[in-house]
Amino acid sequence: MFNFIKFKSQFGFVQSLILFLISAFLFVLIGAIITFAYFAKDLPNPEQISQINLTQSTKIYDRTGDILLYDVHGEEKRTSVDFEQISQNLINATITAEDADFYKHHGIHFKAILRAVLTDLRNQSFSQGGSTITQQVIKNSFLTTEKKISRKIKEAVLAVELERKYSKNEILTFYLNQVPYGSNAYGIEAASQTYFGKRAKDVDSAEAALLAGLPKAPSYYSPYGLHPEDLKARQEYILDRMKELGYINDQEMKTAKAEKLNFMPPGHEIKAPHFVMYVKEYLEQKYGESQLEKSGLKVITTLDWDKQQKAEELATTYAEKNIKMNAHNLALVALDPKTGQIISMVGSHDYFDLKNDGNVNVILRNRQPGSAFKPIAYATAFKKGFSPDTIVFDVPTEFATGNSTSYRPKNYTGQNYGPVSLKSALAMSLNIPAVKVLYLAGLSNTINTARDSGITTLTDRSRYGLSLVLGGGEVKPIELAQAYxxxxxxGILHPATPILKIKDYQNNVLEEFQDKPRRVLSEQVCRQITDILSDNKARTPMFGANSxxxxxxxxAAAKTGTTQEYRDGWAMGYTPSLVTGVWAGNNDNSSMTHDPGSRVAGPLWHDFMLSALKDTPIEKFTKPELNNADKIMLNGQYTYNKKVKIDNVSGKIATDLTPPENTVEKDFSQIHNILYYIDKDNPMGEFPKTPWQDPQFINWESAVQEWLKTPRAIALGLNVNGALPTETDDIHTVANQPQIELSSPxxxxxxxxxxxxxxxxTGTFNIKQINIFFDNTLIGSTSQPSLILFWTLPADTINGEHKLRVQAYDVVGDKGTKEIKIYTQ
Incomplete structure (x- = not known):
């Protein structure tokens, strides 16, 4: 039966729910209208978009503030075009990169905003955009870049208004004519002309995908910038998305990815281009792309324009000369070590040679340093207590590596020099001693020294072994120069910096150089390194007197480096006021001819240093304190000399029982590897009791002993006179002494x-002599083991107590004695 009361109750609930939902909707609608009205009342009219003046240029100067190195956008290269004059490829790529739902929304993409809000809440920041192309037009035209909710609401309100007043194609045209693409190019027409030398209507899919990727970070992704690999990755990502969205098919995507793009050479109005791009990227990261492009910053850099011009001139000259050695590139960086200020930077000999990646700044790239890394390992060893006088053996040596294969480094010349001081080893850049030094210093300790000195690249310690000291870990040239x-x-680290002062367009100082010195090494350690690297006589045997x-x-203190297979050549050096690093090689990592760093990088280093220091006072280095170590190997002595008393019968160390006539004093000379005498973790401590427990000891010791047999070692008089005995005389002992049996009296x-x-x-050895004494008078002797003797007492013998003593000697000098008391009357 129909239950009227129940029906009425249910109907009342539904009616209440509907009323609630309607009320809620009206409340939200009214709230939205009020919010819209509140934020819209003071907003500009979107129709003013065509009347906006967009930018003020940022200018980058040298250290004097007089030489303009670069006007970040100067006169904006902007040519407005109609929608019909823009390639469909560009339209598709832009929508793909910036706003895939552009033709579907009404100015605001609610899903993107929600996703951005959730991300912001998760990260506790307000950094996610979620902006549509329409919102970006509004933001770039009317609003600031401040990250506040009120600004986002205003942006949304204006975006809706803009969509109401203009068509989608008109809004997209506003965007494409407005957005910065880097290299002073504003708008898609200027960008197409700047990078590809063609109109925007003629751009193909590969070019369009690359251009569409630039607005995200124009300096970072610039085809003339420092990150061509990342630019290529972004282009390919956009092509992948274009395929997903149906703008291109699979074959078109593959063809576009494989297309080699031919860029126009960048404009030559830029001075010190690698340095400027380095500064520009710094500014972009710190202040943002928009402020860099539009807010009229005045940037005074640390660059010395005169020295920079000389560096570029010399780099070009020597790059041409190096071609015969198959070295097609040169790079140089010079710093003021007392401040860290960058004086000169040449990232390659020709920034505008895009065919050979001339725009790549090698000074900021990871390269293997070869022997130029050695001073860092030596400095670490000196911190531990080793010194320039410490001796190691430069002999063919296998190094245990903890796996089945051993490490067998060789010197550059293939020759070995036997016992050498660490000073000679570093000055002559000997490889085998350097590997030993790294082991003595400690791999982790050496990486710590590098890190403390400003080298940031040696992060994965598991990758590195003993080859690190020969350049087995990559470093940035600018950071290696900072370490030098x-x-x-x-001992004071002054972090490298390119900035002296930054002002805004109203002349307010935004940033100013402040030195941040930090001690990372002791004066003594640095003076020891400098004393070695500045000693021309010490390196002469390897490099010649006029290198x-x-x-x-x-x-001047200097060091060269050459990597395996001759891929990198280095010259690093300094005076108290200038440190300069030079790299030579090929950007594609191909090998040079077999020429060392001293030949491919040394000439540029030499000539630049002389030019840069011309007319400046000659500065001298402070000598290190003298080495006062008295321990073998640490004091420059490697032959262990010791006088030892030896039993000439057993050949062993004499004891108190060894007869004087059987004792001889001998001089022993011993030569061992350093681990025989030195505990690497406590160099100044006692001799190791069990040196063979060190994992390198056996290999090092066998290498030294084998080398001592060579004609060169013998010619140097390094042959030793037998092993130093460690056992004591076991012939002349109490147990071996003759035993005397006296039957009578x-x-x-x-x-x-x-x-x-x-x-x-009787005794262990044959009896040689028996002597009989009455008191202290010898009354008989025999060479036989037994004796019967009748001896008449002298007439003047005093009655009373007397002593009878028998002494027996064996053939090895052992003596046995027996003494008794007797009486006379």
Whole structure:
């Protein structure tokens, strides 16, 4: 039966729910209208978009503030075009990169906004955009870039208004004519002309995908910038998305990815281009792309324009000369070690040679440093207590690596020099001693020294082994120069910087250089390194007396480096006021001819240093304190000399029982590897009791002993006179002494006028002599082991107590004695 009361109750609930939903909707609608009205009342009219003046240029100067290095956008290269004059490829790529639902929404993409809000809440920040192309037009035209909710609401309100007043194609045209693409190009027409030398209507899919990827970060992704690999990755990502969205098919995507793009050469109005791009990227990261492009910053850099011009001139000259050595590129960086200020930067010899990646700044790239890394390992060893006088053996050596294969480094020349001081080893850049130094210093300790000195690239410690000291870990040239600057300042790190001062368009100082010195090494360690690297005589046996590292009467510390397969050549060096690093090689990592860093990089380093320091006072380095170590190997001595008393029968160390006539004093000379005498973790401590427990000891020791047999070692007089004995005399012992059996007379017996003596001697060795004494008078002797003797007492013998003593000697000098008391009357 129909339940009227129940029906009425249910109907009332539904009616209430509907009323609630209607009320809620009206409440939200009214709230939205009020919010819209509140934020819209003071907003500009979107129809004013065509009347907006967009930018003020940022200018980058040298350190004087007089030489303009670059006007970040100067006169904006902007040519407005109609929608019909824009390639459909560009339209599709732009929508793909910036706003895939552009033709579907009404100015606001609610899903994107929700996703951005959720991300912001999760990250506790307000950084996610979620902006449509329409919103970006509004933001770039009317609003600031502040990250506030009120600004986002205003942006949304204006975006809806813009969509109401203009068609989608008109809005997209506004965007494409407005957005910055880098290299002073504003708008798609200027960008197409700047990068590809063609009209926007003629751009193909591959070019369109690349251009569409630039607005996200124009400096970072610039085809003339420092990150061509990342630019290519972004282009390919956009092509992948274009395929997903149906703008191109699979074959068109593959063809576009494979297309080699031919860029127009960048404009030559830029000075010190690698340095400027380095500064520009710094500014972009710190202040944002928009402020960099539009807010009229005045940037005073640290660059010395005169020195920069000379560096570029010399780099071009020597790059041409290096072609015969198959080295097609050169790079240079110079710093003031006392401040860290970058004086000169040449990232390649020709920034505008895009065919050979001339725009790549090698100074900021990871390259293997070869032997140029050695001073860092030596400095670490000196911190531990080793010194320039410490001796290691430069002999063919296998190094245990913890796996089945051993490491066998060789010197550059293939020759070995036997015992060498660490000073000679570093000055001559010997490889085998350097590997030993790294082991003694400690791999982790050396990486710590590099890190503390400003090298940031050696992060995955598991990748590195003993080859690190020969350049097995990549470094940035600018950071290696910074580390050499620590030696120049006697232990103080001054982080490298390109900025002196930054002002806004109203002349307010936004940023100003402040030195942030930090001690990372002791004065003594740095003076030791500098004393080695500045000693021309010490390196002469390897480099000659007039190498490119020698600056005549101007003291300079310098080191070269050459990597395996001759892929990199280096020259690094400094005076107290200037540190310069030079790299030579090929950007594609191909090998040069077999020429060392001293030949391919040394000439540029030499000539730049002389030019940069011309007319400046000659500065001298402070000498290190003298080495006062008295321990073998640490004090420059490697032959262990010791006088030892030896038993000439056993050949072992004499004891108190060894007869003097069997004792001889001998001089012993011993030569061992350093681990025999030195505990690497406590160099100044006692000799290791069990040196063979060190994992490198056996290999190092066998290498030294084998080398001592070579004609060169013998010619140097390094042959030793037998092993130093460690065992004591086991011939002349109590157990081996002759035993005497005296049958008569008996202890305490009495003799009248005659003594009857009957004795026998036995022992481990044959009896050689028996002597019999009455008191202290010898009364008989024999060379036989037994004796019967009748001895008449002298007439003047005093009655009373007397001593009878028998001494027996064996053939090895052992002596046995027996003494008794007797009485006479």
């Amino acid at each position: 600057g620590v030696f120049a300042t006697e 490119y590292l020698y600056l005549g009467n101007r003291p 008996q202890e305490n017996s009495t003799a009248l006028s005659e003594l009857s003596i009957n004795l026998r001697a």
